[in-house]
Amino acid sequence: MKLLRFLFRFAAIGLCAGAVLPAQSEWEHSLVSIEVTSKVYDAFQPWNDPTRAVRKHGLVIGPGEVLTTAQNLPTHTLVRLQKGGRGRWYDARVTWWDAQSNLALLTADSPAFWEGLQAASLAEAVSRGPDFELIRWRDGNLEERRVEFGQFTVGEGVLGFAPHVQMEVAADLSGLGWAEPIMREGRVLGLTTHSNGRVCGVLPAAFIRRVLAAHRAGTFTGLGYFDFTWQAGGNPELLKELGLEGPSRGGVVNRAGHVTDPEKAPQPRDIILAVDGFEVDSEGDYLDPDFGHLVLENLANRAHFAGDTVKLRLRRGAEERTIDYVVPKARFTDELVPREVFGTPPVYLVTGGLVFQPLTQPFLRGWGDEWRKYAPFRLQYYQYADAHDHRDSLVVLTGVLPDAINLGYQDADLSVLDRVNGRSIATLTDLAEALKTASPEGVHRFEFMRGHNLQRLLLDAATLDEATRRVVEHYGLPAAARF
């Protein structure tokens, strides 16, 4: 009851705050610190669940609501909030997060946390600078620094691959990217997501508002993306070859997406002339009324979410046509090598000391910050491949825990499974099923994808379960498998 009374009081404050914005000196009543303890994936011992704690920022945006970026939250074990840059930490809950938009909402159950806080307002209008302010808590004090507007761009998010508009700012500050608000004249223009040298990426407020509004309305279906690929139509000779005379324009499709029906999706050699009524220029850009020239990928999410229909005006051979293209949802599970795996703890299966995991980008990132240089090339190359032999996921032998049963296979790791006991393997479930039936010779036959790696190995079937138990005990695994 006490909580409800508090929330009502807070709601009143929040409504007022939407109109009467906190003065710059009052940001300490809106900007809060967030401490996130989250599980970190151990690529080579996936049964381990080490944790890491980071601090970032959150913005009070409404009654019992703190807005922040989704980074570090998908695998959290503990989230706490602190107001005023110092003092008590309050337990918090993640009420919603979305990886593709990189947004999350938190709340705290303790009424004491909300006392004295007031909601900040996300700007509706797009501002181009030239200068903004950035605020952050630093050593218990509110630091306010000037940053320079750079440009609006379209790119994948830090956590996801759905393209959306982003803002670049330049700052003479290090260590940014922890959801520090960017603001101007008392309104929040965006939250930082990452930094690279002086350049800092920012989620624009207009984008945040749209996603949050849909979320609150229960209509947010997730961000989408164009699953076909295209190239800029800047070469007039190529356009002529494809049947389009006149000035250079449009985007030439060079790879179809998952939908093969030409009435519903663009096909290779189609020229995309307009999307949702926006003409596509020879750079593959359109003129956005809010953000200026942006690449056409943004139109997947500018006014739509996944599952919506986008009108594509195409040149296909000699004729022009408009098709209704349904924007696919950006899902990690649709990728042969998923960029992220959230929602479940890392899965694995150990059998006879052989450690199998799904081939994912988090696994490849086990090679460190420069994993793109050092992770095995062949494993990385699967990221560029289409579904392999009708498989939409892959299983890789990620390690060998030495045991008598796997003698001779100590160096057999980092190979992708093709078949086990004759059964095609795409998931750990496939593998577990395949292991239920040994070959007539009394062994389990593991065959790997063709390549320079080991092609096959056999494990004794009669002693496999006993060996697995022995390995689990000897190496201190919590379990032989986690699905």
Next chain:
Amino acid sequence: MWLAALVLLGCAWGVTLRAEEAPPEQAVVQILTSSQVPDFASPWRFEPVMRSSGTGFVIAGRRILTNAHVIAWAKQILVRRYQDPRLLTARVVFAGHDCDLAVLELEEPAQLADVKPLQFGELPPVQSTVVTCGYPAGGDQMSFTRGVVSRIEVQPYAHAGNRALLAVQTDAAINPGNSGGPVFQGDKVVGVAFQGIPGLQNAGFFIPPEIVEHFLKDIADGHYDGFPQAGVTLEPLQNPAYRRVLGLVDDGRGARVDSLRFGGPAAQVLRPDDVLLQAGGYPVGSDGMIPYQRNRVAVGVAFQQPQAGEALRLSVFRESRTLEVDIKMEAYAGDRLAGRQYDEPPRYFIYAGLIFTPLSANYLETFGDPGRDYLWKGLAELTYQLYHLDTEAPGAVRPEPVVLSGILPHAVNADLALRGRVLVNRINGVRIERLEDVRRALLENHGARHLIEFNTPEHGMLEALDRAAASAAHAEILRTYGIVSDQRL
């Protein structure tokens, strides 16, 4: 000075030289090379002339043996004899880049008439003492260092980049400039110094006598074929379950055939899961090794002993029977482009400013840092094509994949979004299997435009050129960029 050296060498080698015998170092020469490496990205162009030095030694026939990397891409080779002020000009007679050996001749061979050629000894035993001799960096005079044979095993030969042969590791200092120099044991040459491992101290490598002799025997007919390859990948067979399934007891014998190169000589006679019991008379252990002169070395050594065209006898266990089979060994050139190439400048064809050249290891090295960032999909695709496609999808392999290396900017090609570093898939509908296909597809097209498709069919970008304008601009582009010839085919 000479006396001092003699004493030193006498002590080092433990031999007593008679007064009338020439000391062995008289047969050791310094080789001064001026070389010019082509730019594989701009293949009509060469890098600035580089000067380097190495070592060589006189062998029978008034010839000089050295490393192939000492004379690679040489424009001029000068030889300086021991304590002789003259610079003698030499030429390459044979270069075996796979084994990093080369034979030189002086333009006037008689200038070596008074030099007693060095003789080869046997593979030195591990822990025995050897002396390296050569002209390493840090001084002008001949240098001698003594060390022990640390180990003997198959090592990657860095010069070619995709070959591994028997090599001897020693803690005797082998530094730049030593390359090609003799390694002595007594008065016999037991190796040719050739490479080290960056960051590893006291670890130099020399090429053992059997590799040298194989090379010399190979060139005896006036042609160098190279070390043969069977096209078989063998794996240890130590797992009890695998041995049981294949009908073998746990006696430490036999390595398992894991894969076979499509179309290779081994594929004619072997099958996956055959067990190799003997190769060339050597018993093959379950660890994939053979006993070899008191060492255990990889079974590949047995496969490298025959000359190309000769047969290698194998003893194979298959389906509970032991078979004797012969493999006719061949020097495999199918992975030529995946190794570093030397001496032959890259092929190319230029049309309307578009530079086409074969995809090769040399070409990929023009991208810079060998620790590559495969984030860039274009590089990943080229890497896959060059190094992996042949084992994974041999039917899709192009004999000579061609890349659009770059574009010489001109109005006629200025609108092309792709500016190079990409595989060429098809031109005017012709699948590009080799460079000649590019020329034919472009010059035999009579349509209004040239249509070029890049990368794989599934991920192909497209570009087009106005044919008449391209043809008209072609000569002007060559003039503008100072290119004498539009092709080297």
